[in-house]
Structures are given as structure tokens and as C-alpha cells.
Amino acid sequence: MINFDNIEQALLITVIGVVLIFVVLLVMWGFMALLVRLTAPRPEPTEAQTAAATSVTDDAAVATRRKAAVVAVAVALAIEAERARAAPLLQSAPGPISPWQATLRGNALSRRAGAFRRNPPAR
Amino acid sequence: MINFDNIEQALLITVIGVVLIFVVLLVMWGFMALLVRLTAPRPEPTEAQTAAATSVTDDAAVATRRKAAVVAVAVALAIEAERARAAPLLQSAPGPISPWQATLRGNALSRRAGAFRRNPPAR
């Protein structure tokens, strides 16, 4: 029942297929690296940036700032991902909120902003 | 011009058709009754429910409550029916409110929320 020709062919396809997918994606790597490098926005350090760059020198501070950035990005990404799933929530997608949701959120924001202004909203 | 074969057949179809529709829907009755009975949520009387059940004993009160319930349901249903017609309004359907509606409602609520007026939201 086993067809050895088929198996040979399958093995061949497997080897070629696996090699090719790596080759293609390696090329993609190169292309993407190049693309991002070539189109990178020209670094025009403003005064503020320069100041920041010089003032923060110890590694710990850098690590902390990096972590904070990562957290922020992660949260943003997670929110984005959630949005992408429940796609109707995307950008100005149709019907993202019900009338009262909008109202209550506005309300909540107002109240929260009033009471805890020193403590920026937790999330 | 009148085709008696046709009329005979039409009569037959009429009789069979009317009988069958009743038979089918009778079976549906049985099925639905069974379905609702078999899947009924287990009655687990909580304390509050028991108390209510015992405290309301006179028929008039029961009737009044029933009527109230019916009114509520009727109103809800009518609203639902209206909604189904004007389908864009359904649940989180697209575009439930205009931008300014949302704004003004938020406004109204804020005003009502007068308590926090002194600290206007940061943004």
C-alpha cells in the first residue's frame, strides 16, 4: 500500500519546501532591514532631545525608561489587538459606542479628572 | 373551460394541505412545550424570592403585579419591534448617535454631576 515513489517525492518536497521558505524569509529580512534603514526619518536632534540624551546617563534610568516605554507600547498593542478582534471597534468604525456609553465615559472622565488630578488615570 | 380534473386535484391538495399544516404545527406545539420544559432553569428559590412569594398573598396584589409585568413587557416588545423596523438602531448598530448628540448628552450629565464643577477636566 505504501507507495515509495510518493514517499520519495514527499521527502523531496519537504526538503525543498523547508529550505525555500527559509530562503524567502531570509531575503525578506534583508529587504525589511534595508527598507526601514533607508526610509528612516532624518535624525534632527532638537534641543530638548539633546538635553534629555545627555542628562540621562546611568544605565538604571535608561532601563526604567525603556521598560516604561515597553509597557506603554504593550498596552497599546494589546488594546489594538483587542480592537482588531472585535473589529467594529476599530478607529471610527461603525457604532463603536452606544449613546449612553459615550455619555457615561465623558462623565467618568470628568469626575476622575477632578478628584485625582495629581494621579493620572491608572489605565 | 373549467377543467374538472384540475378542480378535483385542487380540492385534494386543499384538504391535504390544510390537514398537513395543522399536523405539522401540532407536532411543533408538542416539541416546543417539551423543549421549554426540559430546558427550564432549575428552580432554586433564594431567600428573597421565598419571602416575596409568601408576603404577597391576596389575589388583587398578584393581579396588579402581573399587569405591571405585562405592561413592562409589552412596552419593551413594542420598542423592540420599532427597533427591528428601524434596524439601524439595534443594539450596538452603526451610528446610534450623532457626534453632537453624544456631546450634548455628556454635557447634560456633567451639569447634573455639578459636584465636581470646580475642577474642570484637565483636557
Add this chain to the structure above:
Amino acid sequence: MINFDNIEQALLITVIGVVLIFVVLLVMWGFMALLVRLTAPRPEPTEAQTAAATSVTDDAAVATRRKAAVVAVAVALAIEAERARAAPLLQSAPGPISPWQATLRGNALSRRAGAFRRNPPAR
């Protein structure tokens, strides 16, 4: 290479085509004028209208009012045109605002409303 038959035909088509388009649109002019005239709302001058008509007599005032009307209409039309382009904004079109837009607008309005707080918005 030049086919004189074709050119003759093209000239003929041009003449006929240009004449016909004018003829058709001339007929449309007549039809439209007639349509608007025949279906015009019966003029039933109310007291207010009559009063206004008599009180404003000097040409300058008429011109001013006319200009104001034109401005209003022009602005309205321009808004309409914008809307028609960015059609998602039409009437109760899907997704006119994002949740946070709504919230922040409500917020902004609240703050602005601060000055006139004694006169809550009419609606």
C-alpha cells in the same frame, strides 16, 4: 493613413451630438421650469411675512439680507458637499465619531459651557 470617410462621419457625429445635447437640455429647462412652477407651494402670506415685507423697504437692507441668506446657504452647501465626499459622516451614518472623540468633545463643551452655566442649552 487618414481615413476621410471616418473624418466625415466624425464631423457629422460631432455636429449632431452637439446639437442634440443642446436640444435635450433645452427641453429639460422647459420641463424643470414648468415642474417647479406647477408644484410651487401656494403662497399664503402669514402676518409676520407681510409685516417683514413691508418694513424692509430700502434696497440696501434687502441686499444685505439676501447676502446673508446666500452666505448661509453657501456654507450649508459646502458642508453638505464635504459630507457627501466623506460620506460616512452623513446623517446617522455609521461611525461618525470615535468613543474618545465623543468623550473629549463632551468634555470640551462642558468647560466652554462654564461661562454660561446659568443658561443651560435649550435642548
Add this chain to the structure above:
Amino acid sequence: MDVQELIAVLTQGIRAFTWANGVMIAAGSLLIYLAIVRGYEPLLLLPIGAGCIFANLGMSAYVDGAWLATIYAFGIETELFPLLIFIGVGAMIDFRPLLAQPRLVLMGAAGQVGIYITLLLAVLLGFEMKEAAAIGVIGAIDGPTAIFVATQLAPHLLGPIAVAAYSYMSLIPIIQPPLMRLLTTPTERRVRMEYAPRPVSRAAVLIFPVVTTVFVSLLAPAAAPLIASLMLGNLLREALVVERLSLAAQHEIANMSTLFLGLAIGATMTADRFLYSPVTGFQWQTLMVLALGLFAFVMDTVAGLLFGKFMYFVSGRKINPLIGACGISAFPMAGRLAAQVAQEEDYSNFLLMHAMGANTAGQLGSVVAGGLLLALVTGIGIA
């Protein structure tokens, strides 16, 4: 290119135009007028009216390659449009009132009797059996069912059948109340019905559409696509986890299908098939279909009310006979109407839940009756 040829080309449209086309354009305009000014089922009568006008300006469903013919082939011949609309209808129906009072389902049987009485009358008037059945199905008082059945039995009558179905449907508030008052006594109309429904669990609401589809499809395979699409829509609604699809069914899909269905049906209403053909003369069958359609509506209501009276006696005067009139389908107008007429007699009498139960039963009954009719007429091989 001489002058004569030129004139021939330019007058082509006018020369093809007949007085009958003119009358049909007037008829299409009338439908649009009724839709816009009178509010008669505008979502369907406006597109049908427009399609009718277009059909009589050379853009009928019978001109190969014309845009309305393309739409007709795409959605009517394949029967997709009525089914897609049914998915949307299913997503708008709540079967809880019916599940809570399952005996009301019988009302949905009585309300279909008019189908058969009309079929009989149509045969007597000389229509072929298939035509008679297609005309009778106007009595299902449910647009998509009528169109689905008529497309299979008598596509050449699709225009008048659809127009009858939808225009009388919008006349329900005019047709039914007089019959209600005629056939019931004030005492009967004042009957209050107990509302002590069984609680309907979520499981029941989810199992119901699935089992109903299986059951009806086995018993009336011809009705299978109708019941399947209706119940699919209902399942999308009740599943709660596929709101995207449920909303798509109710909006995008339903809106597009409704617009194109109306246009395509209107596009069948050419003068020579609807009014006057140079070959076969006046098309009397159009008027007869319209008249028989009205008859079907009346007969359905009468049968429903009489069955309501029967239930009134059988139940020991506990069932208000008015809800018999909801069994005709015409969801959800008939339901609200019965509740209103009951309140005319006694303002504190709330029948809405019962009326809506009977009304959804009518929706079920219409589909089943349509399928049985198809089976009986096509299955037995009547010419």
C-alpha cells in the same frame, strides 16, 4: 449614414414605446407614490415601482445582458435574494413569546387556509394548477415566501404576485380591523388572557431554530431553504457571540437584497406581460392575480378569526379570538394590530405578548405551508 438612418437611430426609443408602456410607467409611479406619500412598505414598493418604470423603458429583466436582467439572474433565478432577506428577518425575530405559550402555534396553521381557498378559486377561474398555487401563496402573507414559491411555480406571474403580496401587506391596517369587528363580538374582544408564561431558557432559544430546521426540512423538503435561512438568522441573533454576522444579516445583506430584489421584480413588469401584448391581447391575468391576492388576504384573516373563535369556545372563553388574526403572518404588523383592536374595547387589556406569539407562529406556518404547497404541486407531477 443618411438622414433616414439617423432619424431611425434617434427615434429608436420613442418608436419602441407603446401606450401600454406609458400606462405601466404610470403604474410604477403610483407604486412609488404609495410608498413615499402613503408609506406603503416603501422598502419594497419603491424599488419595485422604479424597476417597473425601468422595465418599460427598455431595461426589463428579459433583455439579455441588461443590468436588471443581470441582477434578476443573480438573485431571483437562483432564489438567493428572498433567502438572504429571510436570514435578516430571522435575525430580527424573537421566538420567546411563542416558546412561552406554545399552544399559540396553532393560530399559525389557521392563518394559512386562505392559501388553499384562493388556489381553489384560481383553478375555477381557469388558471393552471401551478399558476393557481403561485397565486394562492400570496395568502402566505409573507413576501420572501411568496417570491420563493412563485419563482419556482410561475415565474411569469412574479411581478403581480410580488406587488400584491407587498401592497396588501401594507394595507393590513385597513383590511383587518373591519373583519375583526365583523366576526367577533365586543365580549369576545374583551377577553383578557392570562400571562403566566413558562420561563424560556437560553438553551431552548438556541435549540429551537436547529430542531425546527431539521423537523420542517424533513417534512417539507421544498420549504427547507426558507426555514433554514430564517432559522440561521435567528441562530445568529440568539448566539450573541456572532454579533458582527447578525448585524451584517440585518443591515448590509438585508438592505442590498431588498433593493435589488425590488428592482429585479419590478423589472419583470413589462407592458406586454403585465397589461397588453400585441400578440395575445390584454393580460387579464394580472388583474385577476391582484384581485385573487386581495381575496387571499381576506380569507386568511377570516379563517384565522374563525379559528380564534373556535379556540375561544374550546378553551372555555380564555382565548381572545382576535389573536387568531395574527396567524396570517404579516410579521410584525398583524400582531400589533390585534393588540390595538383589543385595546379599543378595553384599554387595560394587554394582548401584545399573545399576539406576537401567534404572529411568529404565523411566520412559521407560512413557511411550512409554502413548502407543503410546493411539494404537493411539483412533487405529484401535475402539469
Add this chain to the structure above:
Amino acid sequence: MDVQELIAVLTQGIRAFTWANGVMIAAGSLLIYLAIVRGYEPLLLLPIGAGCIFANLGMSAYVDGAWLATIYAFGIETELFPLLIFIGVGAMIDFRPLLAQPRLVLMGAAGQVGIYITLLLAVLLGFEMKEAAAIGVIGAIDGPTAIFVATQLAPHLLGPIAVAAYSYMSLIPIIQPPLMRLLTTPTERRVRMEYAPRPVSRAAVLIFPVVTTVFVSLLAPAAAPLIASLMLGNLLREALVVERLSLAAQHEIANMSTLFLGLAIGATMTADRFLYSPVTGFQWQTLMVLALGLFAFVMDTVAGLLFGKFMYFVSGRKINPLIGACGISAFPMAGRLAAQVAQEEDYSNFLLMHAMGANTAGQLGSVVAGGLLLALVTGIGIA
């Protein structure tokens, strides 16, 4: 499976790729660039650009069974997409400014003269009559009309015609103002037009689309689908009772048709038909179509302005000749542009209402002109 065969399979894509494909992909990318960065009619040029790229990667509209060929067959060959877009366009147009000042309708005739001048020039350049007419119709300055006519007269030129129509349309703000300033004097541009329109009743607004459909369809049956779909959309808009359908026409239907129309048209832009064929060499006609298209835009504007000047004299200097430039269609850009140029001369001169009236007249005129052209060219049986 030997190595050679394997290499053959894996290099299949690359071997089929020619330098001309590369150039076409660059052209497609340019269209996308113009759409995104310059904002040139992005809703159409982006899909056309993408379709052009795909077409040159083996996914053209001419590969049987390929996805873009399926979409092409579904919506372009049947002419459905431009008509569906027209339903949406109709639902966005307000004809009140035109109804209130019906004499402006003549502007819509003058703005079509460029169609015929371009046709003449194209014939002189050696194009077949049908091709010349299809190229001329770029001068209708209305995308769906151009595509509808070109599909029937010269489907092989659809790509360059659509690209010309849409890319020049987005260039209107660059093309028109210099011509306006060249052909009119400041005195003429400063003319203020009285705005004392007749009140337009709801009845007029509802009767207008119906009667216009009948009238234009009879006179130019070839234009019937265009005018019918445009006026259907307008009727949906003005009916007020079918907002669901009106919104569906403007959004769901218009968005999908626009996306797929763009893709399918782009998918006709294969290198061998657009740029260089190994068999027939360079496809000069592409460049000629693009050049003639620009010529058509200029000629339309010139004709419109000259007619505006004519009206200026005839009316006793009461009509501002600038609004003649709105008769070209290009709704609604041309209308707003004329009002702007007038305000450059005199900030307190408000022409917008008149300009929009002339602009909607141009929309009507474009459809009529397209239909008449089709009738004249196909009807008379020119090879």
C-alpha cells in the same frame, strides 16, 4: 522530478516577468503614490494602481479563472459596477439648486463639447471610430459614464481611459483656474448673480428624477441605465422613507463597487496591452489616450467658459461666465472651484449656488452626452 524541472517550476514567475511588467508596476506604484501622498482621487486611483501591479504579476483580468478576472466578469463586463456607483452618486446629489434656476441647465450642454472635439482629433490621429468615441467620452469628466461607455465601445482601452478620467479629475484644481483667468476678464469674474430662486417643493424634487429618467431614456436609450441608476439613487435620497436603502447605496454598495471597480480596471493594465507587446511592439495608443484625455479636459473647460461668456453677453452681463466651467461635470469639485475663483476677484461675491446648479447640470449633460454618443456610434452601425 529532476532538478531542471524543479528550477523551471520555481523560476516560473520570474521567467514570465518582463521589463515592461517592471515599468507597469512602477506606473501602478506611481498611481498609488499620487493617491496617498498627493490625494489624487485616492478611492479610485489606489485600487487601480494596486490592480495594475497585480495584473503585471500574473493576476490580470485576462487570465481565465483568476480572482481579478472573476471580479472583472462580475462587475465590469456586466456594467454593474459603474451603475451601482451611480446609484450611490445619485443618493449624494441635491438637484434643488438646479431646479431653482433651471436656465443653468444649458451650461451642462456646453461642457460636453470637448467630447466631440476630442473624438475628431482621435479620428484624425488614426483611431477607429469606436475607439475615438471611447476616448472622447473622457471629456464627459465623469468616471462611471466614461467606464460605462468605454466598456461597450472599446474595452481594450478601458485601463488608460479610466486612469485618464480619474487622474485628470483630481487635477481639476490645477487645470481649470489658469484657463478661467485666461479666458475671462476681471470684470466678468466680478459679476454678481442675483440669487432669488423659486421655492422648490418636495413634489418637484420627487417628480424630477422619475420624469427625467423617462425623458432621457426615450431620447437616448443607450444612456438609459446610467440615467436610471443615477435617478434611482436620487429618488432613494429624496424619498426620506427608505433611509436604509439610501445609506446602503451610499456606503456598502458604493464602497464595494468602488474597490472592486478600481481593482478590475487596474487588472486590465497588463504590460503587453498598455506598454509593449512582443508581438505588436510599443502600445503608443496608451500615451495617446492619456494625452487626448487631457486635451478633452481642457477643451471642455474652454467650451464651457466660452459659452459662459456668450451667456454673459446674451443675459446683459448678468451671468458670471465662470460658472460655464462648472458644466463639465466633475461633480462637486468644479462647482466649488468656480465659486473660489470668483471670490479671488471679489471676496463678497457668492456664486456657490449657481455654480452647484451648473455643476449638477454638467452631471446630467455628461450622462446624456454619453448616451447620445453610444447611440450615434453603435446605432448607425459604424464598424
Add this chain to the structure above:
Amino acid sequence: MDVQELIAVLTQGIRAFTWANGVMIAAGSLLIYLAIVRGYEPLLLLPIGAGCIFANLGMSAYVDGAWLATIYAFGIETELFPLLIFIGVGAMIDFRPLLAQPRLVLMGAAGQVGIYITLLLAVLLGFEMKEAAAIGVIGAIDGPTAIFVATQLAPHLLGPIAVAAYSYMSLIPIIQPPLMRLLTTPTERRVRMEYAPRPVSRAAVLIFPVVTTVFVSLLAPAAAPLIASLMLGNLLREALVVERLSLAAQHEIANMSTLFLGLAIGATMTADRFLYSPVTGFQWQTLMVLALGLFAFVMDTVAGLLFGKFMYFVSGRKINPLIGACGISAFPMAGRLAAQVAQEEDYSNFLLMHAMGANTAGQLGSVVAGGLLLALVTGIGIA
């Protein structure tokens, strides 16, 4: 019409019904149960389940002219539905995390190895090469890719393949974590990855989809429609100027395609092809496809994790091997899952950006792998 004939007509549905149909209806109901109650990919499993039930009630994709057959012919045979869904998917993907860390793209290669291991096993189990490849492509762990490839290689296995693809996809949170814990050490899972991405310019984000389409289409023409539709969607998203089209792709088009795709695929699951045929007996291949599909999921994850460990060593312990598991695709669940498992070990370890990068790489890899597989299997002319 005698009684026997009548009974024959009325029992037609029941007589055609077999025990196998009953089992398939139960299976369809199970899919619906899993979709609604367990939340397993409800957007697809609910329509597939419904379609399966309908298919076993006489409305299969194989009944000429039936509504589901019409939908099948319209969107599955033409391959339009998966491609339209891909336009929507593309419009939801953000490639910035990948562009910022391009080396992660290799993860997307490793995660496709399961495709080939499964293909090998399927061949060993006696499947034809095309069938084996269609089964293997379940290992692409990407619904539209699997359906696109299976439609071309083995349409008769489309049902089980789609069910496997989507039901296991929803089981990712159950399948992957144990394998992650088994194949990696706590030390490895605690590796923190630096996040110092290059800034990604708008130009890069816009050029990326265009160049990727060109590159992949040239290398694997069979994958061209997949990559083209995915990247078209992404371009619509990133263009910002065509939000209408982007939203239409994500909502209207995606919703309708999803619903009809699910129904049409379910409609292929007739008892005689899926379970038991009176002619050929039990259809063991269904169970084998389901088992092989699970195997493919496991193998992909294993290969991804092992490659992750390889990268961990190669990079000097700077790459967390968990993100290897994201290369399987299953966008975006796999990405979030890896980040979660990493946080189980160390709450302050944020891997999400890297995981999402690898995950989008997996999406790319799936498409490329699917295309290469098609090329290798069909191109070389294996029977």
C-alpha cells in the same frame, strides 16, 4: 394522484434521510455548541456547523441549483471568499512590530515546518500527494490560506480541512502552553528581550506591502492572490486616505464573506463524503484529516519552539525561545499567548512586541509556504 404517490411525495425527505445524516447533523450541532457555548472561533464554526446541518437535509453544495451550491460556486470555486477575507485581515494587521525587528521574520519560517512533516505522514498513511499537501496546509494555521490551497488541491477534503483549521485554531490556548513548558526551561522563558526598535517611517509602512507583493508573487506565483489580497488590505489600512474602503474591507466585505464561506464549506459536509457512503463505506479519511490536522498544529509549535531555542543559543541567550511558538501564524492569538506564558515566569517581562512581530512573520510565512507548496505539488505535475 393516488394515495401511494401522495405518501411517496410527503415522505420524500424522511426516506432520503440516513443514520449517517443524523450523525452529521449532530456533528454540526456540536460545532455550533462549541462556537456558542465554548466560544471556539464562533464567526466561522457557527456558519460551518449550520451549513453542515443544511447539507444533510438536502441542501448540500453538490445539489445543482440549490442555494448553498450557488454560494459555493460563487465564492469557493472562484476562491473569492478567502481572498476577500484576506483583504479584511490585511486591513487589521500592523506590520510595524515586525519591520522594527526584521530578524524575527525567521520565526515565521520555522513555524511552517509542521506543514511538511504532516504531508510526509499523510503520504505514509496512503493519501495521494495532492491530498497530503492539502492536509499538510492545515499546518499553515491560517484559515484562508488553508481553504485557498485545499480548494485547488483537494476540494473533496475541504470540509474536514476547514473544520480542523478553525477548531484547532480556537484550541491554541489549550494546545500551545503545555508544549511551551515542556520544551523550554524556566531560565529560557525568563529571558528578557531588549526593545530598541528602529523607528519605522510612514514610507516604510507604505512601501512594505507593495514590494512584498511583488517579491512573493514572483517567487511563488501560486501564492500571488493570497499575498496580493493581504497586502492590498494592509495598504488600504496604512494609506489613511481611503478609510471608507478600509472599513468596508474589515466590515461589510469581511462579514459577508465570512458568513457565506462558513455556510458553503459546511455545505460540503454531506454524510456520504464525510462519514459513510453506501458505495464506498466508512470515510476514514475524515477522521484521519482531523487527526493529521492536530498533528500539524503540534508539529508547528514544536518546530517553532525548537527554532526559538536555536536562536536563543545563536544569539547568546538574548532571544526568548517562547516567541518561536508565535511563528505558526494563528494571528493574533499565538502572539498574545507567548507573551502571557513569559509573564507567568516573570511578571515584569514584556515580550508582546517581539511576539507580535514573530506572529505577523508567521502570517507572512504561512502565505509563502502555502504558495510554495502549491507550486511544488501542482507545478511539477504530480498526479
